[in-house]
Amino acid sequence: MPSMTLKVLLPFEVFADERGVARIVVETAQGSFGLLPQRLDCVAALVPGILSFETASKGEVFLALDEGVLVKTGPDVLISARRALRGDDLSRLRDTVEQEFLTLDAQEEALRTVMNRLESGFMRRFASMRDRRS
16 A cells, blocks of 8 residues: 655754655645645645644654645655644644644744834934935
């Protein structure tokens, strides 16, 4: 029976390297997305959510993933994400996604807003100083 190889990469480590994967389900902005070994090659943007995959030896396994990207090339599936957690309890993993990944994204967005305001204020002051010199 055909199978896939799943590799989950984080910024500083290989989080998972699984062989003999029969199926994978990930979450995208458009909803859940399933992969079987015969599926055509594809690329998908992932949102924070739960990834599940199944192997003959481990059964169904769940991972909480932060946003990232999935690339399927032949039997190889490569996922690059910012953060990931492994767990047996699906409801606990879902809570982790909602509390940690989505909350941090909101904090990062607030930080970006503050940085944009600082940058635009700096640029206005710099432009007014240049205008005074003319």
